[in-house]
Amino acid sequence: MNPEALLDVRSLSAGYGAIPVLRDVSFQVGEGEIVGVLGHNGMGKTTLMKALVGHIPITGGGLLLGGVEVTHVPTHKRARLGMGYVSQGRDIFPSLTVRENLAIGAAALGHDRTAAVDQAVGEFPILGRLLDRKGGALSGGEQQILALARALCGQPRLLLLDEPTEGIQPSIVDEIEDYLVRRAKESSLAVVVVEQDVGFIAAMANRVLWLQKGTIVKEIDPALLSDPDTVAEFSGLEGKAD
Numbered sequence: 001m002n003p004e005a006l007l008d009v010r011s012l013s014a015g016y017g018a019i020p021v022l023r024d025v026s027f028q029v030g031e032g033e034i035v036g037v038l039g040h041n042g043m044g045k046t047t048l049m050k051a052l053v054g055h056i057p058i059t060g061g062g063l064l065l066g067g068v069e070v071t072h073v074p075t076h077k078r079a080r081l082g083m084g085y086v087s088q089g090r091d092i093f094p095s096l097t098v099r100e101n102l103a104i105g106a107a108a109l110g111h112d113r114t115a116a117v118d119q120a121v122g123e124f125p126i127l128g129r130l131l132d133r134k135g136g137a138l139s140g141g142e143q144q145i146l147a148l149a150r151a152l153c154g155q156p157r158l159l160l161l162d163e164p165t166e167g168i169q170p171s172i173v174d175e176i177e178d179y180l181v182r183r184a185k186e187s188s189l190a191v192v193v194v195e196q197d198v199g200f201i202a203a204m205a206n207r208v209l210w211l212q213k214g215t216i217v218k219e220i221d222p223a224l225l226s227d228p229d230t231v232a233e234f235s236g237l238e239g240k241a242d
């Protein structure tokens with residue numbers, strides 16, 4: 001076990017009421033590391049994100065963030081300890097402007113609103129011309145950038161991303177990928193990203209975990225994800241040509 005792990009997930013189980021979904025999930029993420037979690041529909045990717053961020057209770061095992069046990073710590077306290085989260089639905093406030101969405105992200109964690117907006121525009125120039133536009137009037141890709149920028153306003157050490165490429169144009173997928181790789185290298189941001197897009201994960205993850213029926217069944221060498229047979233297997237296409 002790596003004592004330096006920023007995120008240390010230990011035999012975690014979670015689900016919805018009496019319905020178990022995750023069982024015995026264990027993995028670690030170090031500072032500056034990008035860990036991809038691949039899995040087909042319904043395998044528990046979103047549930048894993050919800051358990052890590054504290055949106056559903058953990059029923060067995062637990063997790064540490066920066067060495068601090070946070071298994072039963074509420075979401076807002078996990079955020080203050082450095083956990084950022086972008087949900088699958090992005091959770092943009094549709095009737096608030098981009099500027100207001102960013103300001104809320106900063107204020108919620110006690111950071112300066114104006115500085116946060118300036119920082120977000122510096123990092124994602126595309127937001128500059130959108131500041132006074134309502135969140136609901138943005139394209140899916142623009143919303144994803146806004147959600148990412150808002151999560152970063154909290155200055156997280158660990159960022160959890162739930163299917164960030166879903167329904168967005170390739171140019172924005174590339175922008176997100178470049179940005180995350182740079183932040184991981186330059187400021188040791190750690191990232192856990194759950195995805196079905198094998199190409200996206202292959203391009204940026206240092207390590208890749210394969211989630212099946214609520215548990216991590218293996219770790220995949222990211223280099224193998226450029227092999228068409230492996231891609232077919234993890235895209236759920238295996239056997240379809242038979």
Ligand SMILES: Nc1ncnc2c1ncn2[C@@H]1O[C@H](COP(=O)(O)OP(=O)(O)OP(=O)(O)O)[C@@H](O)[C@H]1O
Nearest residue numbers: 016019021039040041042043044045046047048196
């Ligand atoms: N609120 C809920 N109540 C009960 N069961 C749920 C709830 N949300 C999800 N599930 C179930 O938990 C399992 C895992 O769902 P989850 O959304 O985590 O999968 P996923 O891998 O993220 O899928 P997708 O790629 O389609 O988003 C599924 O069987 C799903 O039906």
